[in-house]
Amino acid sequence: MLPEIGHFALVVALFVSVALAVLPVVGAARGNVAWMSFARPAANAQFVLIALAFGCLMASFYNNDFSVVNVANNSNSSLPTAYRLAASWGSHEGSMLLWLLMLAGWTCAVSLLSRSLPLPMVSRVLGVMGFVSIGFLLFVLLTSNPFQRLLPPAQDGRDLNPLLQDPGMVIHPPMLYMGYVGFAVAFAFAVAALLAGRFDAAWARWSRPWTTAAWMFLTIGIALGSWWAYYELGWGGWWFWDPVENASFMPWIAGTALLHSLAVAEKRGAFKAWTVLLAIAAFSLSLLGTFLVRSGVLTSVHAFATDPARGIFILLFLGIVIGGSLALYGWRAGSVGFAGRFDRVSRESLLLANNVLLAAATGAVMLGTLYPLALDALGLGKISVGTPYFEAVFVPLMAPVVLLMGVGPMARWKSADVGELAQRLKWPALASVLGAVLLPLAAGRWSLGVAFGLLLAAWVFTTTAVVVMQRTRSGGGQLLRQPRSFWGMVLAHLGVGIFIVGVTMVRGYETERDVKMNFGDSVAVGGYRFTLHGVDEITGPNYLAARGRVEVQKEGGGPSFTMHPEKRIYKVQRMPMTEAAIDTGFTRDLYVSLGEALDGGGWTVRVYHKPFVDWIWGGAFVMALGALVAITDRRYRVAPKPATEASPLAAAT
């Protein structure tokens, strides 16, 4: 009964979203208040209906209702409860329903938190979001019904893919989707502004916190995914430039560019047309990511099933959204203009350079991701573009972005004094170069790559410190009086620095050894001695495992501890899984995983020493924290007075 209720709720939701996409938008065009007032209740109703559907799906998983195809394929009665609930989004159908739930959630949030916005604006924004949900509701109802019944019901389920039975998997998809779908809000604001033909500082100020929120979730989602790959795939890498990863990374880079251009649009009223284009691009890339990952074009843990109808549907929808919004852009953007005047050296010009570089980086990632797919689709052969390409392109494009990051926040809007900037940058530059030369020596081995990485990181830290000091000196002396958006920026930039330290140190100083070990054998890696004492048989809730006992001791004495890497065989899918043992520390991870049992006793064992690897994800979380702080800035909460709203300068801090 529950699955039918869920299905029915989706059908009703479709009608609601059609009404939401049409009535308020037409109402806004005609000035019909009654039609416009329909937007908020419709957005709320849509959310309630889709949440009801999602609740029904979760209940089916919880109840082990194997008469539902989705449950029978992706769950099992011996699956622990938490994973049974998470299995709701562990399949293609369920994950698309999660996408919808997120979209409805964002729509509802806009409707509840937009009291200070003029009614026509709210109507258009909600209408555009309603339009997007029509697309995805149709997709779910026509091609990916999660409530499909199975007759006769299965005795038991086929179980969730063991790779997905992990706490990281429980939160990674919802976070990632919150980010993906969150860009729909920025997109809706942009399209609403195009429809209205009205762009002002208020428009940028409204869409800014939403964009920042989406970016925050996407950052967390990507970081969690990377962390998951690190500990779950059992070979210790954290980023593979895999097309699936790139699919989430492209909207992130475009979103980062959007965050920065929105700042210019809000404070200076410049870059408006470009900002609108970026908002369209960020969401289109989110849709493209969904298409790549969900259509079966890419084969990976994320592509659950290959069904051409699904791919074609998303591609069609992608075409309508991108084509439609670009056509609207072409028609209306002329009236937006590239307003604003600024000097060659000014915060605007520095942010422009940031945007050009980030856009180029997005393009480069897109080329490396889509070109092999295009060749394959056209039957021109199979090629792959691996890590070397992305590194060769990404580092030279991002290094200047990082250098600019130190300068931008110091530069004045409109026109910056080069002499003054140089004066301020003198000490950070000196300190960074010194750090780059000396720190690698302290770490033991000097190399150009490490020195360069640490130079960038030190540059970020020192220039950010100078910015903070400069602000507090000129801004009345009190640190706490600075707006939260300023602190958000400081945190996010520091996060980038932390991230760079992590990447640099891991690349420069990691040790990876694959060795054969008999019981009692030791191996020394990264200043630690690892001794394999034995491998025991253990039984988990739904798997059997060989569990190693590896004693670890710092070379030259010190306390020892035991690590327990596992090799699991999941009972239902008969799939082997490597469960690495990781000892996490502030400055290093120790990583041990079991390979294979050898004939004659002993095992092949992977022993890694990864210095500063956790700083990679730590940096990402500090970036996300910065975004969170920025969202809570007072000026986003306080309704602007009508008199100040007209002036783009009023919001400048």
Added chain:
Amino acid sequence: MTPRRKRLMLAATVLGGTAIAVVLVINAFRSNLVFFYSPSDIAAAKAPKDRTFRLGGLVEEGSVKRQSDGVTVRFVVTDTAKSIPVEYRGILPDLFKEGKGVVTQGRIENDGVFRAQEVLAKHDENYMPPEAADAVERAHKAATQSRETLKAAGN
């Protein structure tokens, strides 16, 4: 400087930067493409000698041999028509199995052995990597064709 000239300068800077980026990208792209070859391609000497490429096919039954150091593995990749010996030093992915599809990346050495730097992990037991599937399919097609040619010649 007049505002007009300023804007021209700005546009020139942006265009110049973009042009540099494009050149950089295209260059890196061309030198880092990894092509795919099947065992039959290698046997027909179509694969490059001095460049990394991908080799895909099935792991021949009974061919996996662990060397005495314990971590070097030798196996044979076949597309059912031709076979290529592969050597890999390291721990194989969980789903590496005899008789199943595999994709490896590395170079072919003068002794005719493919030294793999990477054996690609798969996520699902029943899933055949598209490259591997492609190799086997092409070998089948070639076999059917040559049989038909023989028949045609015999008539």
